[in-house]
Amino acid sequence: MAALDELWSYIEEQFHKTMTPMSYTTWIEQATPRSLENNVFEVQVNDSLHKEYWDKNLVTKVIEFAYAYNGIEINPHISIRSDQDQDPVVSASEAAVRAEIPRGDDRLNSRYTFENFIIGKGNQMAHAAALAVSEDPGTLYNPLFLYGGVGLGKTHLMQAIGHQMLATNPDILIKYVTSEDFTNDFINSIRNNDGERFRNEYRNVDLLMVDDVQFFDAKVGTQEEFFHTFNALFDKKKQIVLTSDRLPNEIPTLEERLSSRFKWGLSVDINPPDLETRIAILRSKADNENISAPDDALTYIAGQVDSNVRELEGALLRVKAFAALKHAAITSSLAADALKSLTVAKKDNGLSIRQIQDSVARYYQVEVSDLLGRKRVKQIVMPRQIAMYLAREMTDSSLPKIGKEFGGKDHTTVIHAYEKIETMLKTDKDLKNEVADIRNQLKNRG
Numbered sequence: 114m115a116a117l118d119e120l121w122s123y124i125e126e127q128f129h130k131t132m133t134p135m136s137y138t139t140w141i142e143q144a145t146p147r148s149l150e151n152n153v154f155e156v157q158v159n160d161s162l163h164k165e166y167w168d169k170n171l172v173t174k175v176i177e178f179a180y181a182y183n184g185i186e187i188n189p190h191i192s193i194r195s196d197q198d199q200d201p202v203v204s205a206s207e208a209a210v211r212a213e214i215p216r217g218d219d220r221l222n223s224r225y226t227f228e229n230f231i232i233g234k235g236n237q238m239a240h241a242a243a244l245a246v247s248e249d250p251g252t253l254y255n256p257l258f259l260y261g262g263v264g265l266g267k268t269h270l271m272q273a274i275g276h277q278m279l280a281t282n283p284d285i286l287i288k289y290v291t292s293e294d295f296t297n298d299f300i301n302s303i304r305n306n307d308g309e310r311f312r313n314e315y316r317n318v319d320l321l322m323v324d325d326v327q328f329f330d331a332k333v334g335t336q337e338e339f340f341h342t343f344n345a346l347f348d349k350k351k352q353i354v355l356t357s358d359r360l361p362n363e364i365p366t367l368e369e370r371l372s373s374r375f376k377w378g379l380s381v382d383i384n385p386p387d388l389e390t391r392i393a394i395l396r397s398k399a400d401n402e403n404i405s406a407p408d409d410a411l412t413y414i415a416g417q418v419d420s421n422v423r424e425l426e427g428a429l430l431r432v433k434a435f436a437a438l439k440h441a442a443i444t445s446s447l448a449a450d451a452l453k454s455l456t457v458a459k460k461d462n463g464l465s466i467r468q469i470q471d472s473v474a475r476y477y478q479v480e481v482s483d484l485l486g487r488k489r490v491k492q493i494v495m496p497r498q499i500a501m502y503l504a505r506e507m508t509d510s511s512l513p514k515i516g517k518e519f520g521g522k523d524h525t526t527v528i529h530a531y532e533k534i535e536t537m538l539k540t541d542k543d544l545k546n547e548v549a550d551i552r553n554q555l556k557n558r559g
């Protein structure tokens with residue numbers, strides 16, 4: 114093991130000297146050396162994209178470094194770690210010294226940099242793809258197509274590519290537009306009879322970023338114009354980055370020739386962040402904005418908003434404003450007060466936590482007192498977590514209230530139960546059916 118650790122330290126040191134801090138964080142810090150036997154050097158990485166990058170760009174260097182270190186020729190073998198040994202949530206800014214980023218295109222948001230992007234399970238592949246593109250634009254993945262739900266960081270990652278490319282070479286030309294801007298520019302160019310200026314503006318850039326291509330106008334030849342823009346840039350090996358809320362072939366108004374081109378490069382999705390990542394995002398946001406908030410308050414907020422980072426950030430700002438109004442420090446109970454109206458949703462009227470506990474206990478043939486107790490046997494832990502999950506899903510109760518009604522448990526216990534069941538429901542069909550049964554029983558209660 115010692116030989117492995119020492120070799121890895123040496124390799125890390127060499128990469129540290131030669132890579133940008135952000136690349137080092139993404140490619141090296143997120144990799145784990147596993148073994149060194151018969152000169153086969155096993156390294157584990159997060160996903161197929163990291164593996165591809167390693168195989169293409171880093172393996173040869175590792176061989177060279179190892180040879181320089183002890184004169185032995187090793188054979189690196191890069192494998193993808195399984196889901197269980199994932200090591201998510203990397204705060205990029207922790208490890209990376211903030212790169213000197215010159216002022217870029219005025220339309221770029223200065224906050225949307227790689228340094229400000231928190232990497233977690235849902236976005237690590239998209240992040241790695243974006244970083245790879247910024248290091249090697251126009252060749253590796255062209256176009257890069259980022260897709261996923263609302264407010265999950267697609268625009269942020271896309272603009273981070275722009276910032277990073279400008280940081281590497283301030284002379285490059287970049288352009289960021291939404292698909293609607295493109296349409297308007299095109300229509301205006303026809304109206305003003307200056308098609309040439311329009312074409313110059315779009316076809317002479319090194320990086321073209323088009324946000325929200327699901328809104329591409331189906332009329333007035335816009336898509337035809339974009340088709341020619343795309344071809345012109347692609348032929349010159351200029352990088353194109355696109356975002357959308359879904360895959361190209363799922364956009365009904367998108368012409369087939371565009372949709373097929375959009376798939377030429379790499380399409381990568383961004384999924385909602387898990388609890389740990391949400392807390393890390395809030396912590397980074399709080400630090401950046403000098404908001405003093407204890408961990409449990411951030412955990413509480415992260416438990417309330419789970420599928421949209423923009424709303425998550427909004428919730429933090431709301432708590433901050435509420436604290437200022439009350440002249441009070443931020444705590445988890447203040448956060449609960451501030452966010453009360455967020456949790457009052459369209460939920461089943463009049464359903465109590467007690468009714469949920471009764472139904473779940475009956476369904477799994479356990480005692481309600483077991484659900485409220487602290488026994489850790491599997492036959493009880495699962496129904497208890499399911500009951501907490503349903504209490505969160507089907508009532509307006511706050512997390513602390515749910516915790517209290519489950520025998521005085523902490524709200525973090527409720528959040529963990531919720532997250533666990535939510536994750537399991539994605540893959541476990543039996544559990545899905547059971548939870549659906551209980552929901553139906555509760556809905557049809559007489």
Ligand SMILES: Nc1ncnc2c1ncn2[C@@H]1O[C@H](COP(=O)(O)OP(=O)(O)OP(=O)(O)O)[C@@H](O)[C@H]1O
Nearest residue numbers: 229230231262263264265266267268269394422423
């Ligand atoms: N992983 C992350 N780390 C830090 N901030 C993030 C992260 N993901 C999203 N954000 C922040 O969340 C907000 C919304 O992100 P963004 O606008 O990029 O989302 P989007 O996916 O493009 O949304 P839309 O579908 O509405 O276009 C931004 O303020 C962004 O900085």
